[in-house]
Amino acid sequence: MTEKRAKNRQTNRAPPAGVRADSPDQTAGGLSDDEIAAPPTSAELAEIERLAGGPSRRFDAMICDIDGCIVPESAEPFDIGAIRGIADHNRAAIKTGELPVLTLCSGRPQPFVEAVCRLVGNTLLPCIAENGVWLYFPSTNEYQRDPTITRDHIQAVREASDWVEAELFPRGFSIQPGKTASISLFHPDPGQLAPAMPEIQEAFRKEGWPLRVSRTWYYINCDLDHISKATGLDWLIASSGLNPDRLAGFGDTESDLAIAQRVKYFACPPRHEDSVGRVAHHISPYWQAWAVLDVLERVLAE
């Protein structure tokens, strides 16, 4: 790098007060047209590479829960307008490399997560499905089950499902279709969920089924003890080479604390569990996918 170029670089990085970095004044360091038009040296190229995606993009990705965040956990219709906004954002992010890409971390079955992944225009980063059981890779259309899940684990889930069917179906519970290594229980009266949890936990303990019992707004989730959003996130981050210092997150219930613990900046929607609100850097005033879009496009850019 010539002395004149070095001087020009310094001028570019620290323009005088009141002068925009892209104003013609930045070339006032005395370089001729030829010098300005000269191709960058290999050292300059290396520096450009190093800075690419740096100051202009504080976050590389936002990892986002689905239920209660992008879509309602209930059967309400999706807000297609807001989802379209996220898809437009993701297309621009993937095309330019200058914006964070939104990907998903959900307890929903893989087909549901794949559908939402495609709706939000994420063609790049893997999504977590079934609370860490699956990673779905939109770039190749592959789905991988956590390799630590054994045939014995699957057998335990089947036996537990049979117990649920025998004991809880007569009381109005049903199993959410589509899960493969976990069980989600639904009841049309959400008030029935919490009282049933101790009985379920006791049955799993007695039978030796290695399942953890937790709940969201409208479901009881029974997940393998060693599988969670936390294990899914560690798998996603490692497989994609993401840097946690450059990650943002968004979630609304207890299981999303795993997202908060692995990202630099965490936000939540207006309806959230207390434990989630306590760790959030930002609580959005907007509803559902509009909150996600606002954080993605405005809050993370501030």
Ligand SMILES: [Mg+2]
């Ligand atoms: Mg949720």
